[in-house]
Amino acid sequence: MLNFIRKPFGYEPIVTKEDLKKSNKKKVEKASDWKGVLSRIWKLVDEQRFLLIIVLLLVVVSSALALLGPYLIGVIIDEYLTKSNFAGLAKIIGILVIVYVFLSVSMYLQSYWMIGISQQTIYRMRTGLFNKLQKLPVSFFDRRQHGELMSRMTNDIENVSQTLNSSFIQVFSSILTLVGTTAVMLLLSPLLTVITLTIVPFMYFAMRWITRRTSKLFKEQQQAVGELNGMIEETISGQRIVKAFSQESRMLEEFSVKSDRLKRTGFWALTYSGFIPKVMNLLNNASFTLVAAAGGILAYYNYVTIGEIVIFTEYARQFTRPLNDLANQFNTVLSAIAGAERVFTIMDEPEEVDAAIDNKDYKLIGDVTFENVTFRYNLEEESPIIQHVSFHVDAGKTAALVGATGAGKTTIMQLLARFYEVNDGRILIDGIPMDQLPRHTLRSQTAFVLQDPFLFEMTVKENIRYGKLNATDEEVINAAKEANAHDFIRKLPNGYDTILTADGGEISQGQKQLLSIARALVADPALLLLDEATSSIDTVTELKIQEALERLMEGRTSFVIAHRLNTVRKADLVFVMEGGKLVESGDQEELLKQKGLYYNMLTNAKI
Numbered sequence: 001m002l003n004f005i006r007k008p009f010g011y012e013p014i015v016t017k018e019d020l021k022k023s024n025k026k027k028v029e030k031a032s033d034w035k036g037v038l039s040r041i042w043k044l045v046d047e048q049r050f051l052l053i054i055v056l057l058l059v060v061v062s063s064a065l066a067l068l069g070p071y072l073i074g075v076i077i078d079e080y081l082t083k084s085n086f087a088g089l090a091k092i093i094g095i096l097v098i099v100y101v102f103l104s105v106s107m108y109l110q111s112y113w114m115i116g117i118s119q120q121t122i123y124r125m126r127t128g129l130f131n132k133l134q135k136l137p138v139s140f141f142d143r144r145q146h147g148e149l150m151s152r153m154t155n156d157i158e159n160v161s162q163t164l165n166s167s168f169i170q171v172f173s174s175i176l177t178l179v180g181t182t183a184v185m186l187l188l189s190p191l192l193t194v195i196t197l198t199i200v201p202f203m204y205f206a207m208r209w210i211t212r213r214t215s216k217l218f219k220e221q222q223q224a225v226g227e228l229n230g231m232i233e234e235t236i237s238g239q240r241i242v243k244a245f246s247q248e249s250r251m252l253e254e255f256s257v258k259s260d261r262l263k264r265t266g267f268w269a270l271t272y273s274g275f276i277p278k279v280m281n282l283l284n285n286a287s288f289t290l291v292a293a294a295g296g297i298l299a300y301y302n303y304v305t306i307g308e309i310v311i312f313t314e315y316a317r318q319f320t321r322p323l324n325d326l327a328n329q330f331n332t333v334l335s336a337i338a339g340a341e342r343v344f345t346i347m348d349e350p351e352e353v354d355a356a357i358d359n360k361d362y363k364l365i366g367d368v369t370f371e372n373v374t375f376r377y378n379l380e381e382e383s384p385i386i387q388h389v390s391f392h393v394d395a396g397k398t399a400a401l402v403g404a405t406g407a408g409k410t411t412i413m414q415l416l417a418r419f420y421e422v423n424d425g426r427i428l429i430d431g432i433p434m435d436q437l438p439r440h441t442l443r444s445q446t447a448f449v450l451q452d453p454f455l456f457e458m459t460v461k462e463n464i465r466y467g468k469l470n471a472t473d474e475e476v477i478n479a480a481k482e483a484n485a486h487d488f489i490r491k492l493p494n495g496y497d498t499i500l501t502a503d504g505g506e507i508s509q510g511q512k513q514l515l516s517i518a519r520a521l522v523a524d525p526a527l528l529l530l531d532e533a534t535s536s537i538d539t540v541t542e543l544k545i546q547e548a549l550e551r552l553m554e555g556r557t558s559f560v561i562a563h564r565l566n567t568v569r570k571a572d573l574v575f576v577m578e579g580g581k582l583v584e585s586g587d588q589e590e591l592l593k594q595k596g597l598y599y600n601m602l603t604n605a606k607i
């Protein structure tokens, strides 16, 4: 029987003594400079600061009114009811009604205005962070995981929002209520105050006992939900592989293990947290009984009045709520401040520096020079990734970059788009040092065609228009035609208005390439950076891509990371990279004559 009570559904509670010891040691995440964080949040509140001050004043008024209500009831009992003095009773009851009406109105206004203030503040914070992300250099994103940044943008901001919405008023009003209630109780009867407060340590220990268990269990439950969701997503998106390898029964087994864990953690988390209101209720009733009994005895000896006992029982009831709220909100507020600090740390990151000269309307010709360029992704790297590279490409020419994997070809492209700053030497575009050319001027006239083109979750038309936002429908269609993409687009369910998913699952790899060529054509760039696809694409699409690329490259300076012999052969210049150095450069014939690395690559069919 005992065992049944302990394990009603056969599950053991999953919080061990070791777990509790560990969770005891674990500190709540705290901001290192909470004053600084609060002052920055205050700045974000901006023009609504005045309203916030009014809200705080209203909290003070409501806390006072909440104290006044029970006090008036006590007065009614002592001065009117026990003395059977009914003259003026209507007036004081009228005052009581007004107190409670004001209390409700004030609470309503507080929460209405506070929600407005917090939503506006969070809006500023979220927009500020997103704006900042657009201005940060690529190297910033290299140092961080996407998940981490997503968490800043969503969880941390959501936490601050929740705290501003509710916890802020709750904490402030709880402190006021606790201080106010204790002060009034002490004034009325110090002895009865001590008796009322004897319940507080019991509440503290009971809550501690429960929350230590529930917080661990809720964390476990969250983890179990995360694992289960991850598995469901993986199984659904990888359904073909699951079926192809006949893994259905193994997946079912794994699913039932994970699902069972969720059932167990869910059961105990809800069971323990369900105790909270019951235990609080029990202790509240105990406190009520204690005050009533002790008050009765004290009243018998004329130490207190009946009205005072009523005031105390009411205050005792009011006392537990703020105590409970403070205990619950404390960690939430601390972790929200820590979250806000993480957001502000990103906001303080140095932005991409831009050229001071305002030559935004400058039209690029496309003449490119590298002068003794040296570059490291991280300054701690032993040897530079690009070492003393110098070359010149005339406007309108095509340069093919070849070399083993890791030789530095992509890095050269990234430097050309100024995603990173060179450490030594300089890059000149049309004879202008790159750092004197506004980024927008350079990037708006440069187009990328990558191996695995990135498509956005929007229509085909919008995806192509991404290259030039003000392109007309006609320009988009013409670009698609030139890119050999028009025919397949027309066959899509909604033609140019077909919405693509982020991974472009509904079109083939080759078709994705054609779309990205169309996107580049619409942009009409002076400088083209192409990373030729290595994946095998059917011959017909391959020919279409080649043809489209040739049209795209015509009259533009193009850098191609070449994987096909045909592309290299058509290039005006070939740059052979090895270990970050430019080891050979020149046109086809010159390089073949040298009988060096390029010659070997061709004869050993490495391209």
Ligand SMILES: Nc1ncnc2c1ncn2[C@@H]1O[C@H](COP(=O)(O)OP(=O)(O)OP(=O)(O)O)[C@@H](O)[C@H]1O
Pocket: 142, 377, 378, 385, 403, 404, 405, 406, 407, 408, 409, 410, 411, 412
């Ligand atoms: N963001 C980065 N941070 C640090 N190191 C990097 C980064 N990107 C590339 N590297 C390093 O720089 C070197 C050159 O890489 P790069 O991508 O330029 O070579 P690649 O010739 O284009 O190779 P592949 O043909 O395989 O794409 C490699 O050793 C790589 O590990």
